[in-house]
Amino acid sequence: MTSPPPDNNRKIDRAALDRIIQRAAELQTGEREVGDNLSSDEVLALGKEVGIPSKYLQQAMLEHQTTVAEVADQSVVGRLVGPAEVRAQRVVQGDAEDVLHALARWMDKNELMVPQRRQPGWASWEPLRGMQAAIRRGTAALDTSKPRFMLSRAELVVATVTQLESGYSHVTLTGTVRSARRDYLIGAGVSSVVGIGAGGVMAGLGLFLPLAALPVAVGLAVTATVVRSFKPIPERVQLGLERALDFLERGGVKPGHEIPERSPGLLDVLATEVRRALSAGSDHTRRLPGQRPPSKPENKP
Numbered sequence: 001m002t003s004p005p006p007d008n009n010r011k012i013d014r015a016a017l018d019r020i021i022q023r024a025a026e027l028q029t030g031e032r033e034v035g036d037n038l039s040s041d042e043v044l045a046l047g048k049e050v051g052i053p054s055k056y057l058q059q060a061m062l063e064h065q066t067t068v069a070e071v072a073d074q075s076v077v078g079r080l081v082g083p084a085e086v087r088a089q090r091v092v093q094g095d096a097e098d099v100l101h102a103l104a105r106w107m108d109k110n111e112l113m114v115p116q117r118r119q120p121g122w123a124s125w126e127p128l129r130g131m132q133a134a135i136r137r138g139t140a141a142l143d144t145s146k147p148r149f150m151l152s153r154a155e156l157v158v159a160t161v162t163q164l165e166s167g168y169s170h171v172t173l174t175g176t177v178r179s180a181r182r183d184y185l186i187g188a189g190v191s192s193v194v195g196i197g198a199g200g201v202m203a204g205l206g207l208f209l210p211l212a213a214l215p216v217a218v219g220l221a222v223t224a225t226v227v228r229s230f231k232p233i234p235e236r237v238q239l240g241l242e243r244a245l246d247f248l249e250r251g252g253v254k255p256g257h258e259i260p261e262r263s264p265g266l267l268d269v270l271a272t273e274v275r276r277a278l279s280a281g282s283d284h285t286r287r288l289p290g291q292r293p294p295s296k297p298e299n300k301p
Contacts, residue, residue, distance in 0.1 A: 077181075077185070080227060081181060081184065081185065081227050081230055081231070082181065082230050082231045082233070082234050083177075083234050084176065084177060084178040084181050084234075085174060085175065085176050085177070085178070086174070086175050086177070086234045086237050086238040086241065087172065087173065087174045087175075087241070088172075088173045088238065088241035088242050088244075088245055089170065089171060089172040089173070089245075090170075090171055090245045090248070090249060091164065091168055091169070091170050091171075092168070092169055092171055092245070092248040092249050092253060093167055093168060093169075093249075093253065094167065094168075094169055094248070094253030095163065095167070095169065095255075096120075096121050096161040096162065096163040096169045097120075098253050098254065098255055099161045099169045099171060099248060099253050100118075100121075100123050100159065100161055101254075102247070102248055102252045102253045102254065103123065103159050103171075103244065103248070104123065105252075106244050106247050106248075106252065107125050107151075107157070107244075110146070110147060110149070110247075111125075111149055111150065111151045111152070111240065111244075112127055112128040112133055112136060112137070112149045112151070112152045113125035113126065113127060113128060113151055113152075113154075113157060114126060114127075114128045116156070121160065121161050121162065121163070122158070122159070122160055122161070123158075123159045124156060124157065124158045124159070125151075125156070125157045126155065126156055126157075127151075127152055127154070127155065137149075147243070149240075150236050150237065150239055150240030150243060151175060151237055151240040151241075153177060153180055153233050153236065153237060154175040154176060154177055154237045154240075155176050155177065155178065155179045155180070156175070156176040157173065157174070157175050157176075157241075158173070158174045158176075159171065159172070159173050159174075160172045160174075171245060171248060173241040173244060173245065174241075175234075175237040175238070175240070175241055177233055177234050177237055180230065180233055181230055181233075184226055184227065184229065184230040187226045188222075188223040188226040188227050189223075191219050191220075191222040191223045191226060192219050192220060192223045193219075194215075194219055195215050195216050195217070195218055195219010195220060195222070195223075196216055196219060198215035198216075198219070199212050199213055199214070199215045199216035199219075200212075202215065
């Protein structure tokens with residue numbers, strides 16, 4: 001019995017494409033005698049034989065050498081509620097300062113984050129608050145073509161960029177959601193205390209025991225719901241960090257002389273108009289009642 005011929009018009013998704021490429025590389029390298037320990041030059045030579053550009057191989061080797069194993073939060077709160085800090089790291093092409101400039105542009109354009117501190121090879125951002133945050137949320141809700149904000153629930157985002165070989169940098173992004181977790185824990189604790197307290201009061205009044213246990217069960221159910229509601233927050237922040245690294249990896253890093261000048265946005269235009277209106281109002285209040293504005297001198301020939 002012969003197998004059916006492959007369908008050349010069948011669509012292949014991204015997961016299947018990764019498996020196919022990985023399997024093809026295994027088959028191609030399996031035809032050659034490959035030792036257990038290879039040098040960097042040997043890996044580059046092998047990649048050249050199988051048709052992989054050297055810059056991608058070099059980036060992958062640097063990422064393998066600098067990757068630090070992620071340590072999960074092993075505390076009781078971390079296992080039950082969720083982590084207070086998430087992290088993403090990657091090796092990207094570009095010098096350290098250019099990478100930091102690219103990250104600053106990304107945060108300013110695609111996230112509700114403002115710079116907090118900046119040092120060589122290190123920068124931090126905090127959430128944008130007040131009227132500016134409300135205006136940006138409103139304009140983002142009207143413009144569906146732009147991606148949604150993902151780091152707005154993070155209280156702090158820190159980027160550490162380490163220069164590796166010439167043209168490559170290791171980037172580590174860390175997002176902190178400790179305050180949000182504390183708020184959820186307080187809510188869960190209040191629900192438990194209220195439920196247990198109400199049950200104790202009802203039991204002390206001599207009510208039917210199953211009836212007295214009802215508020216305890218309700219309080220514990222609310223506590224479990226509050227605890228589960230926190231887990232999507234660090235997951236979304238983690239996705240936001242990975243999205244920023246995707247931007248850097250896909251050509252977002254530009255040398256300083258190639259960065260275009262920042263065009264004035266909506267907030268800049270509004271701020272300019274407000275300053276202009278305030279300036280005009282202050283000039284009007286300086287005049288005495290009944291005083292006419294100074295007339296412009298006539299141009300005499």
